[in-house]
Amino acid sequence: MRVLFTTWAAPGHLFPMVPLAWAFQASGHEVRVAGPPSCQDAIVQAGLCAVSAGNQEALAALPKPPELAAWGRPARWPSGWSAHLDLLDADRRRVIRALYEKQCAVAELMLGDLIAFGRWWRPDLVVHDVLSMAGPVLAAVLKVPAVGHGWEIGSTLHPPTGNCDAEPLPAYRELFERYADEVTDPIGWVDPCPPCVRPPDGPPVRRLPVRCVPYNGSGHNPGWLAERGRPRRVCVTAGVAGARYRDPGGPDVLTLTLESLAATDAEVVLAPGGPVAEEELPANVRIARGVPFRMLLPTCDLVVHHGGAGTALTAAVLGVPQLVVPPSPICTEIGHGVVRAGVGVMLDRLDSSELLLKTATDMLAAPDAYREAAGRVRSETAGLPSPSALADELAQW
DSSP, rough: OEEEEEEETTTTTTTTHHHHHHHHHHHHOOOEEEOOOGGGHHHHHTTOEEEEOHHHHHHTTTTGGGGGGGSSSSOOOOTTTOGGGGGHHHHHHHHHHHHHHHHHHHHHHHHHHHHHHHOOOOOOOOEETTTTTTHHHHHHHHHHHHEEEOSTHHHHHSOOBBTTTBOOOOOHHHHHHHSSOOHHHHEEEEEEEEETTSSOSOOOOEEEEEEHHHHOOOOOOGGGGGSSSSSOOEEOHHHHHHHOOTTTTSSOOOHHHHHHTTSSSSEEEEEEEEOGGGGGGTTTTTEOOSSOHHHHHGGGEEEEEEEEEEHHHHHHHTOOOOOOOOHHHHHHHHHHHHHTTSSEOOOOOOOOOOHHHHHHHHHHHHHHHHHHHHHHHHHHHHHHOOOOHHHHHHHOO
């Protein structure tokens, strides 16, 4: 069997699909992963075969709709909106519609290369991340099944919609009209999010639950992981998304976090998603680059993060209490999942060092409730089908 995975971004949308891609490979199936040129290195470093789709300069030149400015600013949207978009008011729906329309423009730039490759390689199944709109169109062109793949907490497990849940997005429909005979929905949606963490269900879908196997890239195991120079260790990260969603008119949350934690007796391990002025860091901060979270987090007593899906679910599965400081609506939605499962706390304010310090100190002093909740998440996760079991099931479709 030949399986083609498609994505539009790395690492956030690629990494959740890697365990399933590995599972197909380990079962003897042929696997390719297609994405823009910017994704190629991450695909290859994950031990997978990469296919380039789209011109990077053209992709980078796509205009940013003005509505998306709100996507990069802190906001408390209704809990569960990612699964049920009708919970949003008209202004917020316009933000999501603009986001979907931009993803359709990305798909348009990828589809020429994808269709040419697909007609040559002839995959039997297309697995696409839920915002890779090119995936289901390609599957329709090739007349093979498509399966959507969620990116952990906060995934939108349905095709893109217009102004309400029941209305198809015109730009998405136009992609099918241009390349295929008719709109064809994915036959299922892979969901690696444990039920206790996932948002409330919106429109009914054929969910394909799978065990979350954290993958955060490859790296070396530094010797200092086993060393504890201070009584407690706190990981701080803003991830790639944290830098992308930073509000230019708001506080520098990462700097505020590090300054707040300087008042504790903890060793702070900063896992940066971009460049950092290391000479300006507090004395108790250690830089960790290229250390995957599945290696780093088990040595930590707390992780303070922006609300990235991969960080949140890795921490929950590994049993590390988490403090979420969300810079955008999607990160807030992920924070709601963390709070709902009892594995952490989400801050209501991003500009208060006193609040951040008090919350972190209280969590370090009394971690048992969060660790017990994480134990429940681990048990629930262990009960879900493994990636290998899901790969075997999909191979029979």
